[in-house]
Amino acid sequence: MRSPTDPTARSGHDREILALAIPAFGALIAEPLFLMADSAIIGHLGTPQLAGLGIAAAMLTTLVNVFIFLAYATTAAVARRVGSGDQRAAIQQGVDGIWLALILSVPVVGLALPLAPALVHLFGASATAAPYAITYLRISALGIPAMLAVMAATGVLRGLQDTRTPLLVAITGFSANLVLNLLLVFGAGLGIAGSALGTVLAQWGMAAAYLVVVVRGARRTGAGLRPDLAGIRACATAGAPLLVRALSLRAILLIATAVAARLGNTSMAAHQIAMSLWGFLAFALDAIAIAGQAIIGRYLGAGNATGARMATRRMVEWGVGAGFVLGVLLLLTRPLYLPLFTEDPSVRHQLDAALLVAALGQPVCGAVFVLDGVLMGAGDGPYLAWAMLGTLAVYTSVVVTVASGSLVALWIAIDLCMAVRLLSLGARARTGAWLVTGAVRG
Numbered sequence: 001m002r003s004p005t006d007p008t009a010r011s012g013h014d015r016e017i018l019a020l021a022i023p024a025f026g027a028l029i030a031e032p033l034f035l036m037a038d039s040a041i042i043g044h045l046g047t048p049q050l051a052g053l054g055i056a057a058a059m060l061t062t063l064v065n066v067f068i069f070l071a072y073a074t075t076a077a078v079a080r081r082v083g084s085g086d087q088r089a090a091i092q093q094g095v096d097g098i099w100l101a102l103i104l105s106v107p108v109v110g111l112a113l114p115l116a117p118a119l120v121h122l123f124g125a126s127a128t129a130a131p132y133a134i135t136y137l138r139i140s141a142l143g144i145p146a147m148l149a150v151m152a153a154t155g156v157l158r159g160l161q162d163t164r165t166p167l168l169v170a171i172t173g174f175s176a177n178l179v180l181n182l183l184l185v186f187g188a189g190l191g192i193a194g195s196a197l198g199t200v201l202a203q204w205g206m207a208a209a210y211l212v213v214v215v216r217g218a219r220r221t222g223a224g225l226r227p228d229l230a231g232i233r234a235c236a237t238a239g240a241p242l243l244v245r246a247l248s249l250r251a252i253l254l255i256a257t258a259v260a261a262r263l264g265n266t267s268m269a270a271h272q273i274a275m276s277l278w279g280f281l282a283f284a285l286d287a288i289a290i291a292g293q294a295i296i297g298r299y300l301g302a303g304n305a306t307g308a309r310m311a312t313r314r315m316v317e318w319g320v321g322a323g324f325v326l327g328v329l330l331l332l333t334r335p336l337y338l339p340l341f342t343e344d345p346s347v348r349h350q351l352d353a354a355l356l357v358a359a360l361g362q363p364v365c366g367a368v369f370v371l372d373g374v375l376m377g378a379g380d381g382p383y384l385a386w387a388m389l390g391t392l393a394v395y396t397s398v399v400v401t402v403a404s405g406s407l408v409a410l411w412i413a414i415d416l417c418m419a420v421r422l423l424s425l426g427a428r429a430r431t432g433a434w435l436v437t438g439a440v441r442g
Contacts, residue, residue: 022163026166028283028286028290041195050342051261052135053136053195055257056132058257059137060136061250062254063141067151069242069381074158075297078156078158079298083297091217094159098211100232100236101149102149108148116134116141120133123254126265129265136192139200146206146207149210154166156217172205180198248385249388255396256399259410266346270351273351277337285326288319293374301438305437309435315374323363327359330362353407364418367422371426371428395416
């Protein structure tokens with residue numbers, strides 16, 4: 001057995017990690033790139049519009065990302081089947097996940113449309129920003145079924161160890177989104193409504209492309225395409241702990257948005273830009289976590305617990321290193337990207353300080369995202385749920401106490417939240433409780 005310090009073992013893990021992580025990076029950043037493009041375009045319409053986008057985007061991503069288990073649980077389950085050598089069962093698991101995504105989207109859209117004004121006002125939006133937030137949220141809600149279907153289908157392909165197809169779809173989707181937004185916002189003069197509409201059209205195009213790929217895979221392996229209630233119910237049961245985790249995480253981000261909104265339009269606009277950039281870096285770091293989900297699931301499905309532990313060690317090293325590099329780049333490249341988002345000097349002043357705090361926390365974020373992905377790949381959802389609930393409790397007590405005074409204090413609280421997550425995930429990774437082998441986690 002090779003030791004974790006064996007250069008041959010490290011090199012083999014590096015090739016495996018990078019082969020999945022590099023394409024996954026491009027696919028993962030599609031969502032923050034959508035939001036960053038929207039922010040850059042809307043930012044030139046005015047500060048109230050940008051503040052409205054910030055509030056609406058926070059709620060929209062909450063409505064969608066609470067169901068992130070559609071991607072994560074599917075990746076882990078499909079990868080285990082691949083590791084055990086059952087390709088047909090792997091595809092079937094993915095098809096069930098896509099049906100679950102479409103079913104879940106119906107009540108979400110049904111609630112988002114009529115409740116948009118109440119949700120916006122709940123977040124303390126100013127009188128000038130609220131109309132823009134309501135408009136953006138209502139139109140964007142029409143893309144929720146596509147977004148959830150994309151999540152599930154992406155999970156299928158990741159579990160099959162294919163991160164290149166999601167990369168191609170993401171590049172095409174982002175390009176279409178950018179062109180459509182420019183045409184609809186400025187060419188057609190639709191303002192913030194045009195930005196939302198362009199994003200919805202791009203999301204539906206991405207969903208159609210993913211479904212074509214999955215259907216072809218099902219026909220090739222003989223997997224069924226019709227809804228299977230037992231399979232859909234099993235996917236929902238496996239994803240329930242990750243839903244709790246996602247709700248807790250979104251609560252943390254929503255609390256941050258609510259605090260920023262109450263600091264005024266200037267702070268909210270600065271927070272929106274900072275959060276867009278932080279989200280971009282988070283998805284970049286999460287590329288290694290996605291590789292972790294697929295690799296760990298496959299190793300455990302094949303009964304190789306030792307390989308899973310060795311790969312985990314190497315991925316954590318990659319995560320910390322990548323976080324350090326991204327933090328430095330975030331600071332050094334500010335003169336290049338800040339003019340793209342806003343020309344308001346007061347917004348840029350607050351943004352500079354917030355970005356410094358965000359940059360300092362990136363190495364911790366890198367380790368957190370990797371360990372999160374590893375435990376998801378192992379199917380350790382119940383522990384992740386409890387750990388995130390504990391983090392939420394700590395964060396809430398801190399943010400209520402110190403973050404209401406300034407945007408910098410708010411971002412310090414966010415960094416503290418990530419440090420708490422690192423402690424809980426690191427403690428779990430040191431044990432062997434998550435190393436459960438087999439095609440299905442017992």
